[in-house]
Amino acid sequence: MKKSKLALFILLFIFSFSLTFAGGKPEAEKQAPKLVRLTFYYPVGVAGPLARVINTYVEEFNNTNKGIEVVPVYSGDYDPTMQKVQTAVMGGNPPDIFIVEISELPTLLAMNAIEPLSKYATKEYLADFFPAFLENSYDEKGEIWGIPFQRSTPVFYWNKEHFKEAGLDPNKPPKTWQELKEYAKKLNQPGRFGVTISGGWNDWLFEAFCRQNGIELISYLKRKININDAKAIEALEFWVDLTHKEKVAPPHSTWASTPPDFVAGKTSMLYHSTGILSFLKNSAKFEFGVGFMPANVSYGAEVGGGNLHIGKGIPEANKQAAWKFIEFLTTPQMAARWSRDSGYVAVRMSSYDLPEMKEHTTKHPEYLVAKEQLKYAHGKMMTPVFQKVREILKTALDEATAGKIEPKAALDRAQKQTEQLLADWLKK
Amino acid sequence: MATKRQRFLRILIPYFYLSPSIIFLILFTYWPVINSVYLSLFRHSVLNPIPIFTWLGNYESILKEEIFPTVLKNTLIYAIGTIPFTMFLAFSLAVLINEKIGWLRNIYRVSMFYPTMIPMAAAGMLAVWLFNPGIGLVNYYLGKLGLKGPQWLYSMEWALPAIMITAIWKNFGYFMILFLAGLQNINKELYESSELEGAGFFQKLRFITIPLLGPTTVFVIIVGVITSFQVFDLVHIMTQGGPADQTNVIVYFIYQYAFRFWDIGKASALTVLFLIGLLTFIIMLVRNIERKVHYEV
Numbered sequence: 001m002k003k004s005k006l007a008l009f010i011l012l013f014i015f016s017f018s019l020t021f022a023g024g025k026p027e028a029e030k031q032a033p034k035l036v037r038l039t040f041y042y043p044v045g046v047a048g049p050l051a052r053v054i055n056t057y058v059e060e061f062n063n064t065n066k067g068i069e070v071v072p073v074y075s076g077d078y079d080p081t082m083q084k085v086q087t088a089v090m091g092g093n094p095p096d097i098f099i100v101e102i103s104e105l106p107t108l109l110a111m112n113a114i115e116p117l118s119k120y121a122t123k124e125y126l127a128d129f130f131p132a133f134l135e136n137s138y139d140e141k142g143e144i145w146g147i148p149f150q151r152s153t154p155v156f157y158w159n160k161e162h163f164k165e166a167g168l169d170p171n172k173p174p175k176t177w178q179e180l181k182e183y184a185k186k187l188n189q190p191g192r193f194g195v196t197i198s199g200g201w202n203d204w205l206f207e208a209f210c211r212q213n214g215i216e217l218i219s220y221l222k223r224k225i226n227i228n229d230a231k232a233i234e235a236l237e238f239w240v241d242l243t244h245k246e247k248v249a250p251p252h253s254t255w256a257s258t259p260p261d262f263v264a265g266k267t268s269m270l271y272h273s274t275g276i277l278s279f280l281k282n283s284a285k286f287e288f289g290v291g292f293m294p295a296n297v298s299y300g301a302e303v304g305g306g307n308l309h310i311g312k313g314i315p316e317a318n319k320q321a322a323w324k325f326i327e328f329l330t331t332p333q334m335a336a337r338w339s340r341d342s343g344y345v346a347v348r349m350s351s352y353d354l355p356e357m358k359e360h361t362t363k364h365p366e367y368l369v370a371k372e373q374l375k376y377a378h379g380k381m382m383t384p385v386f387q388k389v390r391e392i393l394k395t396a397l398d399e400a401t402a403g404k405i406e407p408k409a410a411l412d413r414a415q416k417q418t419e420q421l422l423a424d425w426l427k428k
Numbered sequence: 429m430a431t432k433r434q435r436f437l438r439i440l441i442p443y444f445y446l447s448p449s450i451i452f453l454i455l456f457t458y459w460p461v462i463n464s465v466y467l468s469l470f471r472h473s474v475l476n477p478i479p480i481f482t483w484l485g486n487y488e489s490i491l492k493e494e495i496f497p498t499v500l501k502n503t504l505i506y507a508i509g510t511i512p513f514t515m516f517l518a519f520s521l522a523v524l525i526n527e528k529i530g531w532l533r534n535i536y537r538v539s540m541f542y543p544t545m546i547p548m549a550a551a552g553m554l555a556v557w558l559f560n561p562g563i564g565l566v567n568y569y570l571g572k573l574g575l576k577g578p579q580w581l582y583s584m585e586w587a588l589p590a591i592m593i594t595a596i597w598k599n600f601g602y603f604m605i606l607f608l609a610g611l612q613n614i615n616k617e618l619y620e621s622s623e624l625e626g627a628g629f630f631q632k633l634r635f636i637t638i639p640l641l642g643p644t645t646v647f648v649i650i651v652g653v654i655t656s657f658q659v660f661d662l663v664h665i666m667t668q669g670g671p672a673d674q675t676n677v678i679v680y681f682i683y684q685y686a687f688r689f690w691d692i693g694k695a696s697a698l699t700v701l702f703l704i705g706l707l708t709f710i711i712m713l714v715r716n717i718e719r720k721v722h723y724e725v
Contacts, residue, residue, distance in 0.1 A: 083687045107690070110474045191562075199582070199671065250561075252582045252671035257560050266562030385474050388689040391669075395495070398672035402584050417494070424475055 036321040038070045041098035043081040043306065044150070044342075053341045061328050068321045070097070078306065079387075082107075085311075089113040094311030097322045099149055102136035102307050103382040103390075106220065109139060110384045115310040116143045120323040128332070128348045130371075132303050135379025140221055146307030147326050148347040150338070153301045153370045153377050154208055155274045156294065160287040162187050162268040173269075173291040177212070177238055180269070180294045184248040187268035194248035196267040197239065200255025203393045204304055205271050207381055208293055209235040211300030218381035218389070218418075223426050227393065228408070228415035235296075236400055236407035244403040251401040262288075273304065274370035278343040281364075290366040292373050299376035305344065345370045383418075384425055392417045461703065468696035473689070486697035495673045496681075502588060503677045507656040509592045510599070515648060517596065518603035523637065525604070526611045537608075544601035552665030555594040556581065559666075581667055584674040591662050591675055598662075599655065603648050610644030611637065642721035649717065650710060657706055678702055 040058065044050040051074045058072045075081040078101040088094050089111055100108070108114045121144055126134065133148040160170035166186045174180040184194025197205055210217045215231035218224070226232060242249040253261070255272075262270045263283045271293065280288060292299050308329065310322045328334065332350040336357040339346035351357055352371065361368050383389050396414035399405045405413075419426060443450075468486055470479035490496055525536050543551065558566050559580040567577030578586040618636050627635070660679045663669060669676035669684070676684075682702065686695035 079688065086687075086690060107474050110477065111690075112477075200668075250579065250582050252579070252584070254556070254581060254667070254670075257556065257581075261560070261562045264563045385689050385691075387684075388691075391673075391684070391688075394670065395672045398584070398670060402672070404584070404672070413494075422475075 034067065036068050036317050038068065038096040038318060038322055038325065040070050040072050040325070041075045041081055041084055041095045042072065043075055043078050043099060050342055053338075057329065057334070057338075061325055065321075065324065065328075068324065070325055082387075085113065086111065089312070094314065096311050096314050096318050097325060098309055098311065099306040100309065102146070102151075102303070102305060103380050103386040105136055105139070105145060105307075106382050106384040107386060108309065109145065113309075113312050114145050115312055115314075115319060116145060117147065117310065117323075118144050120326075121147065125327075128350050130345075130347060130349060130374050132374050132377040132379065133345075133347050136303065136382060137307060146309050147330055149306060149308045149329060150342065150344045151303060151305035151347050152274045152344055153303055153373055154205055154271055154293060155277075155301075155370050155373065156291045157262060157270040157272065157280065158289050158291070159262070159265065159268045160289055162192075162265070166268075170287070171289070173289055174294045176294050177296045181238075181242065181246065181248075184242060184269065185246060188246075188248040192265065193250055193267040195242060195269040195271070196250055196253055196258050196261060197242070197271045198255055198258040199253040199398075201273075201304075202397055203390050204302060204380070206235065206239070206393070206397055207302045208300055209238070209296075211302060211376075211378060212293065212296045212298060213300075214297040216378070216381075218383060220379075220382050223428070225415060225418050225422070225426070227396075227418060228411040233408050233411055236397065236411060238296075239397070240400055240403065240407055243401040251403070252398055259283075274345065275343055277366060281366075290369045292369065292376070299373070301373050301377040302380045303374075303377050304380055339367075343367070345374070383422055385421065388421055389418050392421070464696040464699045464703075466696075467692055468700050470693050472693045473691035479693075482693070486693045487701070490694060490697055490701070495676065498673050499676050499678055499681045502673075502675060503657060505588060506592055506595075506659060506677055507653065509589075510595050510656050511649070511652040514596045514600045514603055515645075515652060517600045518648070519607050519641075521600070522604045522607035522611055523633065526608060540604060541601040543598050544605075546598070548598070548661040549665055551594065551598050552662045555590065555662070556666050559590045559594075582671070584671050587667050587671060587675045591659075591666055594662055594666070595656070595659065599652075603652070606644055606648055606651075607641065610641045614640045646714070646717050646721055649713065653710065653713065654706070657702075 042054055044054065054074075055072055058070045062069055073095070075084050075098075081098065082100045082104055085095060085098050085100060085108075094113060126144070129148055133151050134144075137144050137146045137148065139145060156173060158173050163170040163183075166183075168183060168186065174183045180195065186194070188194035207217050210232050213231045213235045215226055215229050215235075217226055217232060219226070239249075243251040250267075258267070258270060258272060259276045259279055260283075261267050262272075263280065263285075265286070274290075277290065293301060308326050310319060310326070314322070329338075330347060332346075332348045332354060335346040335348040336351035336354050338344060339351065340357070340360050346352065346357070352361065352368075381389075392414050396405075396410040400407045400410040469481060469483060471482045471485060472479040521540055525533060525540070529536070546554075558564050561567055561577065561579045561582050564577075564580070566580070570577040580586045580590045614637065618640075619632055622632055622636060658679050659677055660683065663675055663677055663680045664683070667675040669680050678698070679702070682695055682698045685691045685698060
């Protein structure tokens with residue numbers, strides 16, 4: 001009998017315990033608010049060394065700012081980071097500071113996940129950022145929601161030795177689409193492609209080709225989808241020429257494997273992010289060049305990368321502290337240092353006037369290419385649920401480059417699917 | 429006096445002992461299942477932050493989804509392509525390894541089981557480089573044999589086969605161990621007496637080993653069906669569903685809707701469809717096979 005009572009008691013205890021877990025919110029608010037503790041979710045494209053770099057920055061900030069402790073949480077790639085932010089927001093416990101891919105802004109706004117920053121960001125502060133980098137920071141009403149941090153553009157790489165073999169001037173990369181095609185035909189060999197337009201983020205590269213052809217694929221501010229515009233179709237037709245008709249480019253590839261392909265001499269020319277420059281410098285056993293992506297109507301590029309955001313609804317003290325941290329990360333000195341450590345473009349214009357940066361760029365002028373190309377660069381396309389739009393677009397591109405579907409039909413379909421998906425948003 | 433209470437306790441006590449696992453099952457299995465059914469009836473996504481009741485609207489839009497047939501097709505190809513191969517490989521190797529081949533036996537066992545011990549993510553990363561068409565070892569050795577390797581992960585036709593080959597390599601060791609355990613349970617006397625009757629290797633295989641491995645085989649088939657319909661890791665690491673959704677399988681599709689497109693309604697509806705489909709399939713399978721299986725040893 002005693003035993004049974006004990007058993008019942010334990011049973012009740014277990015039940016009540018699990019109920020507390022399931023339903024009750026532990027209302028233990030931070031009792032001693034002397035120390036403001038901030039969680040900071042950040043992704044880096046290249047794991048390992050860059051994560052360590054960020055942790056060093058955070059440590060320096062914590063040492064010089066008594067009363068604030070930033071806790072860095074390395075959250076993997078861009079996708080997992082966005083997932084962690086979204087689940088945290090839905091759970092009512094957003095991270096104080098986080099970095100996500102720049103096209104996520106409309107989704108973050110739709111989820112009511114971030115704080116407006118116009119209260120903190122002064123005009124003078126913002127005036128020093130490259131304007132193209134800021135384009136993905138504003139909503140339609142002109143409010144600012146994100147501060148550029150790890151930012152890049154796609155650039156063009158070419159293997160100088162292959163150029164010499166093929167009788168081309170190794171210091172003259174193709175300047176136009178036409179030249180690109182001719183060069184690719186000359187460089188193409190069995191077991192080696194003339195050019196590779198990297199897969200995985202090929203939607204991003206395609207956007208650049210569309211810019212070079214004078215069309216904005218998706219306009220966020222005008223709420224307009226131009227995926228099946230004649231100029232976009234022309235850009236895709238050019239891709240299909242390379243991959244399917246001339247067979248001088250692989251129809252598909254993955255983002256991670258094309259830089260090693262280039263290093264192994266399996267492709268002579270490569271479209272990829274400026275972010276792989278350091279990898280190529282360390283791994284390639286041949287001379288290679290870095291340049292603007294060839295032009296058609298004009299030069300053109302899209303910015304890419306991640307912005308810093310402050311989570312919605314965190315306590316006022318945390319907001320203040322979070323902004324302090326953002327300012328710390330984006331001073332001209334820090335932006336320059338981050339650029340040297342990572343290969344990303346420094347987001348502040350004055351970073352490039354600093355003596356240590358000048359020294360760095362005279363020694364390695366190839367790091368300036370992406371910065372120079374910014375003159376022709378624009379904001380990246382963005383919409384709510386952009387990840388779905390991306391998948392729609394990528395499927396269209398992949399099927400077209402494999403010759404399974406005509407470029408026009410592919411983009412017509414993608415246009416229709418995107419318009420259906422965003423019907424409510426486009427109406428407004 | 430105490431009988432009533434004792435009887436009551438006799439009924440209750442087992443439930444008490446079961447309570448830890450029941451609580452976890454309810455919290456992490458039954459409740460999510462019921463909740464998915466509930467959520468699947470609402471339009472609820474980033475674009476519709478406030479859930480709207482739509483009845484079967486989500487199911488309807490899934491069936492209209494243009495890539496849904498592709499996803500189903502890929503899942504089926506994956507299942508049909510991997511389960512028989514994995515089982516055949518596992519079974520043959522288990523039979524061979526069960527033979528008395530001296531001290532080498534343990535080395536063979538370990539070496540064949542080792543792919544199973546590699547974490548799935550690491551295996552996927554390995555496969556990405558092995559199947560790289562330009563610099564990968566697979567095409568290098570195919571080239572040595574005078575064959576021109578396909579573009580593997582770079583092509584719409586060969587990306588799924590590359591994942592399937594990786595899965596077979598990764599999973600056969602586990603099935604092999606299951607078969608091996610089954611083989612060890614077979615009474616040796618049966619073999620001895622059949623040998624006296626003059627039975628050869630294949631006759632023993634046909635009339636003793638295969639029938640008596642029935643229960644193990646049923647178990648392996650069921651585990652195989654479930655794991656192959658649930659494949660996610662390899663797809664996520666090797667191709668992210670690409671090129672052009674040619675490697676997009678049902679669980680990856682659910683993941684995309686839930687955690688990338690953040691469409692809770694559709695993701696839940698997909699989960700419910702998946703659950704019903706898999707459950708019916710397993711029940712049908714078990715009913716059909718069970719009848720043919722001998723359980724006595």
